[in-house]
Each structure stands twice: as C-alpha cells, then as structure tokens.
Amino acid sequence: MYHKFSGFLSNIIRFKKPIAEENDVIINASLLSCPVCYNVYSDAPLVLPCGHTFCTDCLKQINERNTNEIGASCPICRKSFIRGKSYPKNYLVESILQSVSLVTDQDHGLTDRLKANGLKFANIRCQRQVEALSKDKSELQKQLREKETTLNTMWCCLISLGVLSLGLLFSFV
Structure with missing residues (x-):
C-alpha cells in the first residue's frame, strides 16, 4: 500500500522534519488512484468542494x-455539489x-x-464496502420482517372484523 520514491518530493513539500539524506519518501499509493474506479490518475484529477x-x-x-437534477453528491461523503x-x-x-513518472523511467518495476x-x-x-452493505442488508431484512409481522397482524384483525361484521349482519336478519 505504500511505496518508496527517491528524491522527488523535496522541492514540492516542506516537511517539519527534514527528509533523510537519501530523500526517500513513503506515500500511500491510494492517493494516486481514483476512489471510484481505482485507476491510477492519468492526468490531474478534479477536486470537489x-x-x-x-x-x-x-x-x-x-x-x-x-x-433532471441540478445537484449531485460526492460518492465518498455524499455532500451535494x-x-x-x-x-x-x-x-x-x-x-x-509527474515525479513518479520520472522515477519509473529509472525503475520499471515500480509501476x-x-x-x-x-x-x-481497492x-x-x-x-x-461489502461488510457495510451486508450490515445494512441485515438491518433492512430485520425491518422488513417487523413490517411483515405488523401487516399480518393487521390483516388478521381486518379479517376478524369482517367475520364479526357478517355475524352481526346475519343476527339481525
């Protein structure tokens, strides 16, 4: 998940602590890929608000x-834009x-x-995400069972009222 790149960030980022003499930097590779498609960015990505x-x-x-809608939502945080x-x-x-491209020209295995x-x-x-969706699915299934129980109870009450109504109707005849 992390990669070692030599000497390419020293001109870009000023760290509070100086980078070691060999200028090795470890960065998370996920920062270089899109969180939706997981492809490594081919050009400058875009930033939402x-x-x-x-x-x-x-x-x-x-x-x-x-x-048909004016707004959309961020796939990560769901904030509207x-x-x-x-x-x-x-x-x-x-x-x-660009720095990684320069390094990969020197180290073909890095790519x-x-x-x-x-x-x-990814x-x-x-x-x-599967774990979160499974948890959501279980919760929804639980809610569905509760709703089905309520519906069945209401249906039984409705049928009982119908039978009771018919009994009362025939008792007057």
Whole structure:
C-alpha cells in the first residue's frame, strides 16, 4: 500500500522534519488512484468542494447521472455539489504523478508494484464496502420482517372484523 520514491518530493513539500539524506519518501499509493474506479490518475484529477478528488471520467459520469437534477453528491461523503460546474484540478497529485513518472523511467518495476498495491487497496476498500452493505442488508431484512409481522397482524384483525361484521349482519336478519 505504500511505496518508496527517491528524491522527488523535496522541492514540492516542506516537511517539519527534514527528509533523510537519501530523500526517500513513503506515500500511500491510494492517493494516486481514483476512489471510484481505482485507476491510477492519468492526468490531474478534479477536486470537489468537499475536498475529495476524482478522475475526470468518473466526475463526468457523476455529472451525467440524474440529468433532471441540478445537484449531485460526492460518492465518498455524499455532500451535494452543483453538476456541470468546472472544478479545480488537484495540482499536488499531478506533481506527484509527474515525479513518479520520472522515477519509473529509472525503475520499471515500480509501476508494477504501484498497480499491485493499488489493487490491494481497492480490494480492501471493496471488502469494507461489502461488510457495510451486508450490515445494512441485515438491518433492512430485520425491518422488513417487523413490517411483515405488523401487516399480518393487521390483516388478521381486518379479517376478524369482517367475520364479526357478517355475524352481526346475519343476527339481525
């Protein structure tokens, strides 16, 4: 999930503590991939007002959904944003991607490791989503059973009232 890149961030980020002499930096590979499609960004991703970053293609797909609505919601935090608006690029991620490109020219195996770790992260994230959805499913099934019980009780009461009404009706005849 983390990668070691040599000397490429020293001009971009000023750390409170100086980077070691060899300028090795460890960054989370998930920062370089879209949280929706899990692809490594090919160019500067876009930033929504909530601060979450997405690739251009995914943001375009989000904008194309629900065309009858003015707003859309962030896939991560569900905060609303205005569809069709032009959102700023995340230039920090773009700079990191450019630096990684320079490093990968020197280390061809790094790209494969980056993709493998990105897939591991995507798998972990999918597993967490499956767990959350399973929990939601169980809760919804419980609510459904409760509603079915209530409905059955009401149905029995309704039938009892109908039988009782018929009995009263025939008693007057």
